[in-house]
Every structure is written in structure tokens, then in C-alpha cells.
Amino acid sequence: MENLVIAGREFKSRLFLGTGKFNSNILMEQSILASETEMVTVAMKRIDMDNQEDDMLSHIVHPHIQLLPNTSGVRTAEEAVLAAQLAREAFGTNWLKLEIHPDPRYLLPDSIETLKATEELVKLGFVVLPYCQADPVLCKRLEEAGAATVMPLAAPIGTNKGLRTEDFLRIIIEQSNVPVVVDAGIGAPSHAAAAMEMGASACLVNTAIAVAGNPVEMAIAFKEAVVAGRRAYEAGLGSVGVIAEASSPLTAFLG
Amino acid sequence: MTIKxxxxxxxxxxxxxxxxxxxxxxxxxxxxxxxxxxxMVPRAEWSTTLLQEDDSIVVVKAACGG
Known part of the structure; x- marks a missing residue:
């Protein structure tokens, strides 16, 4: 299989993992390692004066893993730029998952602020991976603004609904000159495999693994699904027909 | 003085x-x-950045998130 290349960095794995919603940091780390992912998201939060929490970072920092800080919690491009600068300082990476979703009910990304922030952050030297609507026109605008990938949603974050935006994802994949990472809403390995068969470059999965009965086993299932889907895409799927076509010889050999 | x-x-x-x-x-x-x-104040400037009345300081750290 081809490696995935983003901003000059090569990835063998095409599965990105989010770190939210796991029952424990240990379980999160085991799932990350089992998935063989090389890209893991991390959020930021304000800390208390009497901070006593376990440091989650120690569970996700591994030599083979690219940290992908996100801007979750910001509502505008201006806030996103400050969050990005804090993330770069905190984690020592200029890679950024840009996410601007002001509405807490559906967490849908604000396209206008996302485009504005992408333009600004690219100028500031960030490798910007924007979470965005499955809008082919917007995705081209983000690409023109210098986004390193586009990350259109399959369905609202955390819903596990699958590829509800499938028709638009197909157009985005067809038109994009940067990797297309399907992000949000992927709820089952079959959804991830379907996205990869369509030609998506990668999938970002969090909730479906974190809330599974056995997150480590589910991480392995997603790993296998993403590999299977990508391998099928590269192999070239057979065409879909209407009329039956025999796959065995129809000559009458019994006389 | 008081800060936040x-x-x-x-x-x-x-x-x-x-x-x-x-x-x-x-x-x-x-x-x-x-x-x-x-x-944002880079870590290298923390020891030389004097606080002023009513400053608003935000301290963030890594958290789990997707």
C-alpha cells in the first residue's frame, strides 16, 4: 500500500485517533498502540490552581506518533489563532487540527471562520488540517488557502451515524489535490472501510473506539478495516452491474 | 495587586x-x-514578564479530545 504523505511527512497508517471519552488514560494508550496509528489528536483546557490530575500527554507521546493539537472550544478565527499559538508552544509542533464549532448541540463547523482561520494560520507557518463541512466548494477554498488536508465530516461528531455525507465526500475526493481525511461520525469499521474504498486518504476515529465495549479490540478492528478499504481502493473495485454476469462457464457439460 | x-x-x-x-x-x-x-507568552519569557494589575492570565494544558 502507498504511504500517506501530509506536508512532507510519511505515514504508514491511514487511521488517525482522537483521545476523548476513554474510561482511563491507560485504556486510551492501549487502544492507540493497538490501532498502530501514527497521528493522535490532543485538546487543551484551562487548568486549576491546585492542578493534581494525571498528565494524559505521557500516555500519547511515542516516537512514531505525530501529535495533532486541536482548537476545540474556540468560536471564532481570532480565538483559533490564539489557541494555535498556545498549542504550538505547549506541544512543540506546528501541526494543527483546526476546529471551530460554536454551536454545542450539533458541533457543526463554522465554514466562514474556518476558512478565515486557515488563511491566517497558513501565513503563520502552521500545518493546518481543518475539520470542515462536507462541502466540495469549501474544501477547494481551504486547499487554495494552503490547508495541508481537508477533513470533511461524515456525520455530526460523536453520533456514530456513518457516511451520511457520502455523495459530497465522493465529489470532494474526486476534486481534491490534498489528502481527504474523513472525520467525525464514523461509527463502525464498515463505515471506515467504505470511506477508504471511495478513495479517502485517511479516517479520523474517536468515539466509536473510545465508547466500544472493548476499545482495544475495536481499535484493531478499525485498523484492519482501514487497511482493507485502502487495499481495495488501490486494487481497483469491480464495476457495479444490473444484469447477472456468470462467473462460471455456462457450457452444458452433461450433454 | 490582583490578577485573574x-x-x-x-x-x-x-x-x-x-x-x-x-x-x-x-x-x-x-x-x-x-x-x-x-x-501567548513563550516559556522563555515567563521569568521576565512582569504582571500588572488586572492582568488576565490563561494557563492551558493537554487534555483528552478528538
Whole structure:
């Protein structure tokens, strides 16, 4: 299989993992390692004066893993730029998952602020991976603004609904000159495999693994699904027909 | 003087720097960043950045998230 290349960095794995919603940091780390992912998201939060929490970072920092800080919690491009600068300082990476979703009910990304922030952050030297609507026109605008990938949603974050935006994802994949990472809403390995068969470059999965009965086993299932889907895409799927076509010889050999 | 740290009012000495308040907070050595009045202050400048009355300091660290 081809490696995935983003901003000059090569990835063998095409599965990105989010770190939210796991029952424990240990379980999160085991799932990350089992998935063989090389890209893991991390959020930021304000800390208390009497901070006593376990440091989650120690569970996700591994030599083979690219940290992908996100801007979750910001509502505008201006806030996103400050969050990005804090993330770069905190984690020592200029890679950024840009996410601007002001509405807490559906967490849908604000396209206008996302485009504005992408333009600004690219100028500031960030490798910007924007979470965005499955809008082919917007995705081209983000690409023109210098986004390193586009990350259109399959369905609202955390819903596990699958590829509800499938028709638009197909157009985005067809038109994009940067990797297309399907992000949000992927709820089952079959959804991830379907996205990869369509030609998506990668999938970002969090909730479906974190809330599974056995997150480590589910991480392995997603790993296998993403590999299977990508391998099928590269192999070239057979065409879909209407009329039956025999796959065995129809000559009458019994006389 | 009084400043705010993550929206919580605290009193600090007049010659306090960002480093002064950081020392009270049991911060991990990696994965932390600070903004003063909505502007990021690099770690290298924490010890030389003097606080002023009504400053708003935001201290963030890594958290789980997708």
C-alpha cells in the first residue's frame, strides 16, 4: 500500500485517533498502540490552581506518533489563532487540527471562520488540517488557502451515524489535490472501510473506539478495516452491474 | 495587586512575574502554555514578564479530545 504523505511527512497508517471519552488514560494508550496509528489528536483546557490530575500527554507521546493539537472550544478565527499559538508552544509542533464549532448541540463547523482561520494560520507557518463541512466548494477554498488536508465530516461528531455525507465526500475526493481525511461520525469499521474504498486518504476515529465495549479490540478492528478499504481502493473495485454476469462457464457439460 | 488566573482572582506581589504564579501551580514540564491578556507568552519569557494589575492570565494544558 502507498504511504500517506501530509506536508512532507510519511505515514504508514491511514487511521488517525482522537483521545476523548476513554474510561482511563491507560485504556486510551492501549487502544492507540493497538490501532498502530501514527497521528493522535490532543485538546487543551484551562487548568486549576491546585492542578493534581494525571498528565494524559505521557500516555500519547511515542516516537512514531505525530501529535495533532486541536482548537476545540474556540468560536471564532481570532480565538483559533490564539489557541494555535498556545498549542504550538505547549506541544512543540506546528501541526494543527483546526476546529471551530460554536454551536454545542450539533458541533457543526463554522465554514466562514474556518476558512478565515486557515488563511491566517497558513501565513503563520502552521500545518493546518481543518475539520470542515462536507462541502466540495469549501474544501477547494481551504486547499487554495494552503490547508495541508481537508477533513470533511461524515456525520455530526460523536453520533456514530456513518457516511451520511457520502455523495459530497465522493465529489470532494474526486476534486481534491490534498489528502481527504474523513472525520467525525464514523461509527463502525464498515463505515471506515467504505470511506477508504471511495478513495479517502485517511479516517479520523474517536468515539466509536473510545465508547466500544472493548476499545482495544475495536481499535484493531478499525485498523484492519482501514487497511482493507485502502487495499481495495488501490486494487481497483469491480464495476457495479444490473444484469447477472456468470462467473462460471455456462457450457452444458452433461450433454 | 490582583490578577485573574483562568478567571479566578488571586493576589500577587507587585514584582511578580508569570514564573511566580507558575511555581504555585504544579504544572507538568511539557504540554503547557500561557496567554497574558489574550496574547501567548513563550516559556522563555515567563521569568521576565512582569504582571500588572488586572492582568488576565490563561494557563492551558493537554487534555483528552478528538
Amino acid at each position: 488566573v483562568n478567571n479566578e482572582k488571586i493576589s500577587v506581589e507587585n514584582n511578580a512575574t508569570i514564573e511566580t504564579i507558575v511555581k504555585q501551580m504544579n504544572l507538568p514540564s511539557f504540554g503547557v502554555a500561557i496567554a497574558r491578556n489574550n496574547k
